[in-house]
Amino acid sequence: MKHYHYIFIGSGLAALMTAYKMLQSGNFKDKNILLVDASSKKANDRTWCFWQKENTIWEAVISKKWDSAWFANENFKRNLDINPYEYCKISGIDFYSFVFDALSKETNITFLNEKVTNINELDTHVYVSTENAEFTCDQVLNSIWNRNTLTQQSKFRVLQQHFIGWHIQSSESVFNPKEATFMDFSVAQKGNTRFMYVLPFSEKEALLEYHLVFGTSFR
Ligand SMILES: Cc1cc2nc3c(=O)[nH]c(=O)nc-3n(C[C@H](O)[C@H](O)[C@H](O)COP(=O)(O)OP(=O)(O)OC[C@H]3O[C@@H](n4cnc5c(N)ncnc54)[C@H](O)[C@@H]3O)c2cc1C
Incomplete structure (x- = not known):
């Protein structure tokens, strides 16, 4: 059973941003990292829009920017100059391709396109299984959304x-x-x-x- 320092369960926005920043930092070259996702992340499954005040490391994947925007309600309509902010758009597929392209050049980072079926936190390590493989690791970063966290509580709306x-x-x-x-x-x-x-x-x-x-x- 192969052992990794880190396993990312799910390779969506949170995992890929984190993995990319880890790569950029240069501090994880001696760590074995596995990213697992049920999806191959080759589809343009969403479009992200977000605000920024200055350029970031994601500039290369921004496909559109707006610097003014209409706001309206029933009685009011105004075109707002949003300077010093910009409203930016990233297509999911551009982000996935950009990050996977960078990660695939690293020999210590592996991507596995499989569904994770079990995660078991033990005293000294974490056990992770997919449909066809089993692994252990020091730490997992788990992005799988668990609906029960919301539905089996009554404290919060x-x-x-x-x-x-x-x-x-x-x-x-x-x-x-x-x-x-x-x-x-x-x-x-x-x-x-x-x-x-x-x-x-x-x-x-x-x-x-x-x-x-x-x-x-x-x-
Ligand atoms: C259509 C759409 C448009 C959006 N637009 C915006 C926007 O404009 N601005 C904004 O800020 N946010 C937007 N969001 C929200 C944003 O996409 C999410 O907040 C963000 O993707 C959450 O990141 P995440 O890594 O937690 O989850 P995700 O990006 O969803 O990644 C989770 C990953 O886990 C994988 N996975 C799930 N189960 C398993 C399993 N059992 N085994 C292996 N892998 C598994 C999934 O395939 C997925 O790749 C949008 C979301 C959608 C759906």
């Missing part, structure tokens, strides 16, 4: 955010690619919090998102 997105392509020029629309609350609220995003990439192409936020008490 849980804020849930659901959203649906459409990638729109128009035959005519209808968007201003310099201006995002975010937090447009002018849509019907229907007793909870609802808002739209319009993130234009060009005059004819945009991502539209419809968000719904509500609190739930379990049990």
